[in-house]
Amino acid sequence: MQIEMKGIDKSFGTNQVLKDAGFVLGHGEVHALMGENGAGKSTLMKILTGVYTKDKGTVIVDGQEVNYKNPQEAEKAGIVFIHQELNVLFDLTVEENLFMGKEIKNKFGFCDQKAMRQKAKEALERLGVQIDPGEVMSNLSVGQQQMIEICKALMVDAKVIIMDEPTAALTQSETVVLFEVIQSLRKSGVSIVYISHRMEEIFELCDRISVLRDGTYVGTRNIPETNMNEIVKLMIGREIGERYPERDCEIGETVLKVKGLTKKGVFQDVEFEVKAGEVLGVSGLMGAGRTEIMQAIFGNLPYESGKIEINGKEVQIKSPIQAMRNGIGFITEDRKVEGLMLEESIEKNISLANLPIISKNHVIDSKKERELVTKGIEELHIRCFGPFHECNNLSGGNQQKVVFAKWVYTDPKILILDEPTRGVDIGAKKEIYSIINDLAAKGVAIIMVSSELPEVLGMSDRVLVVREGLVRGIIDKEEANQENIMTLATGGTI
């Protein structure tokens, strides 16, 4: 199937999201769609699949102009959109999910369990994944759930599958499986539109890249003939320079020391230390226990044994409140679920962790609050309409900056960052790296958990590698590279 979208305009109210957007998708190719957050990638795909209607422009599928009115129509034509937030029913079984709304019925009009089980099995086998069709969806890993979504697409005979950030929540090994599946889909003539921020993946997987900037089509490049710098330049319209800004700061005394931290079955005997002004990268596969270790240090997850020392003194941390009293700040991996009150203003969000600073005898000093929030918006370059702006309406990068602003002014001695740039576009990423560097320069000890190896390598002074709840090694910046980190993370030795 070939698709050509051209001259697409789309406005929401007075806000024009797409202006002369489009791209051309060839038969059996994996086509990356790139652009900063808010560039209009998802909107363009939603127009293609009939979720939104366009204001202007044409969509041509196999030489015929089309105008899908809803996703069902697009699906019938063979175009399926797999959203970033997977569209699965967690309490139902795999098979019930696969046949949702298209159940096979017997002659009495009842569901034919047997036939569905058989067909589900076949479809899963064709995809080459080992999943029991009778398993309840919530027992599957995110990677497996995604496979079910792809399976669903194949069962309606999809010719084009659109994937929005498919690897954002996948482990390394699940990503490998996904890529294999995508390759075999391509061989069988299915075209894939691949939306992602992860440049390395795109260069590994895709055939061509189309770039959108501010809702406008900028250009398409063949992968072998381009490089990351050119793509970044297309995306942001200028040279971004070094992706990881230089950090020039003195590394001081040890601030945090963790000894023998253990929670059975989750992490064992975790030992490490972080110094003032240092960035300790924490790498490992998804599910290795990185997040749990950090949650335990922050008092949000009880542990069984082990010691935490801050500035040489043992401390008891049983709740986030105690962690904060001991000078620890924590930026969680999932800002939408744990990091922000999405329906509240920037102001209410920033002040939440700063209530002791902006109040006296529990009474809030509104003037102090406004000053703090204004300072946060300015210093961290949060692009918004002002302190009242609701966080829901901010881009991912700006949301993340609000989360940073919440913690920066609590004056932490130790700041734990869990996936600080997840779902953040390249421009905002660089700004966040600068914020991290500024904090390190002020003497904050920083622990940065990240699944993006280039980021870990670019930002860390030392890299700690976790595998199956154990610290497998700590590598100095000079010696760290993708190979030795991955070796440790996947069970090898160096």
Add this chain to the structure above:
Amino acid sequence: METNKKKITDHLQDLGALIALALLVIGISIVSPEFRTGSNFLSLLRQSSINGLIAFGMTCVILTDAIDLSVGSVLALSTALCAGMISSGVPAGAAMLLALLIGTGLGAISGLLVTKGRLQAFIATLITMTVYRGATMIFTDGKPISNLGDSFVLKLVGRGNFYRIPIPVILLILIFIGFYFLLNKTTFGRAVYATGSNWKCAKLAGVNINKTKIIVYAISGFMSALSGLILLSRLGSAQPTLGDGYELDAIAAVALGGTSMSGGRGKIYGTFIGVLIIAVLNNGLNILGVSSYYQDVIKGFVILVAVLSDRKR
């Protein structure tokens, strides 16, 4: 730009409830000369104080994404205990203070069930609602407790006036101001909203979720007990069935005021307007001689319209 727009619609929405109230008052005033007298308005306000005080407490609970079904039973039990103490010779003032403490404690127990007991708020307060009502029946043996003597304080709370303004109305207004301050100007208020908006986020930002929940239930219990004292003062006796079904009027007032039942969003002055709408309906429909069966149907429809218009924005 966008924030300004949002604020204007926000205000319009607040105004919406206010306009509804004004329309009701004007409408009923036109048809009923009895309704539009100063003394009727004062008595209407006095009637509204019972539900109003409970609804203020309920607002706090609902803002944390919880619910308190036990308010009517807390009211009954604390009032019965108060009456029992007075009739057995405890000075009325002391008995009333104790009743407020008991109400606070009874509320806090619901809070403990929700936090430490990890029960869902609906179930936890369904339990306390049932148990407290039963305890009231046991304590009173199912009979009203009267012979409350001739205490000045007790009479003052429900029947007293200050320059023609009934004491319950003055209490209602002062406590409204107190709640406004508490919810909008204090760190506790922020904790309440944050807990209801996203408790995971609040917890990670150093908000003590359990403490916040226990306190809102304690406040709700206190308000129920206070409301009960006004009733006791007005009725001169403690009925074991006192306060039955009061939770529904309180929840209705909170909903009318635009507070989200899933917490995090809502305003205390919205609740105040909701309380007044319900009071005007009760009072006005009574004066117009509408049968109480029809009254409930009409009340239901008013709530429906209010909630639907809330959804539109």
